[in-house]
Amino acid sequence: MATEVRNQIRKLRFERGELTQQQLADRVAATRQTINAIEAGHYAPSLELAFRIARALGKGIEDVFSYGDPA
Amino acid sequence: MSQHERVSWVSLIVNAFIGYWYFARVLGMPGDAALLGPGMAVFALNLIIVAIFAGILSELVLRLIQIRSGGDPRRREKLDERDRLINLRANRNAYVLLVIAVAAVLSLIALTQWMPSWGVPRSAAPETVLIRMAHGPLTGPLIAQLLLLALTLATLCKYVTRIVSYRRGY
Numbered sequence: 001m002a003t004e005v006r007n008q009i010r011k012l013r014f015e016r017g018e019l020t021q022q023q024l025a026d027r028v029a030a031t032r033q034t035i036n037a038i039e040a041g042h043y044a045p046s047l048e049l050a051f052r053i054a055r056a057l058g059k060g061i062e063d064v065f066s067y068g069d070p071a
Numbered sequence: 072m073s074q075h076e077r078v079s080w081v082s083l084i085v086n087a088f089i090g091y092w093y094f095a096r097v098l099g100m101p102g103d104a105a106l107l108g109p110g111m112a113v114f115a116l117n118l119i120i121v122a123i124f125a126g127i128l129s130e131l132v133l134r135l136i137q138i139r140s141g142g143d144p145r146r147r148e149k150l151d152e153r154d155r156l157i158n159l160r161a162n163r164n165a166y167v168l169l170v171i172a173v174a175a176v177l178s179l180i181a182l183t184q185w186m187p188s189w190g191v192p193r194s195a196a197p198e199t200v201l202i203r204m205a206h207g208p209l210t211g212p213l214i215a216q217l218l219l220l221a222l223t224l225a226t227l228c229k230y231v232t233r234i235v236s237y238r239r240g241y
Contacts, residue, residue, distance in 0.1 A: 002240075029149075029151065030151040030152070030153070031149075031151050031153070031154070032073075033072075033073040033076075033153075033237070034151050034152070034154075037153060037240055040240070042239075042240025043153055043240055045152070045153075046152055049151075049152055
């Protein structure tokens with residue numbers, strides 16, 4: 001099941017010195033499997049988790065997440 | 072595979088094994104009189120012992136898997152929001168199944184009470200608990216077994232939903 005929420009987490013992780021999924025998960029108090037599911041587009045995170053991920057990656061939430069087809 | 076998914080797999084296997092072991096024996100018993108006999112007490116005691124050993128064995132298997140995958144066996148993964156949502160979905164599906172199963176049991180009680188000709192004609196095969204459940208009359212021990220079957224199916228539904236949600240995404 002895919003979600004309409006798109007994300008740039010994978011790209012941004014590598015821009016931040018090849019941050020692993022586990023490291024990102026530890027920073028945002030989630031499991032590695034959840035980060036993997038978000039990256040793969042199988043799970044749309046809550047607003048709170050989305051903000052935490054964006055903050056951990058040093059970006060604003062709209063730089064990390066977008067909704068629907070890219071315009 | 073996360074620790075919660077592993078726990079779901081092991082719980083599903085243990086519950087399916089114990090459920091099958093129990094109902095394969097009980098449904099084949101000759102009539103509901105056997106459900107109240109001394110043999111049933113011994114069987115129930117054996118079941119409890121098997122369930123305890125299965126619980127210990129499954130915990131050992133989980134810890135061994137965790138050690139082999141390089142994790143600390145004492146560390147318990149915390150539930151995050153996705154785990155909690157998956158648990159909610161699993162509990163909801165199990166609850167829906169339980170309600171349907173209980174409604175089916177109540178309907179069966181009503182049918183066997185007020186429609187003695189309910190169901191297919193009885194064959195010449197020896198009467199078992201399963202046949203008595205289908206044709207009635209339903210006594211207290213038979214109703215208890217039917218409700219236990221409903222609970223077992225709801226529990227299995229919970230673990231299957233969890234595994235499917237973890238595999239296919241939420």
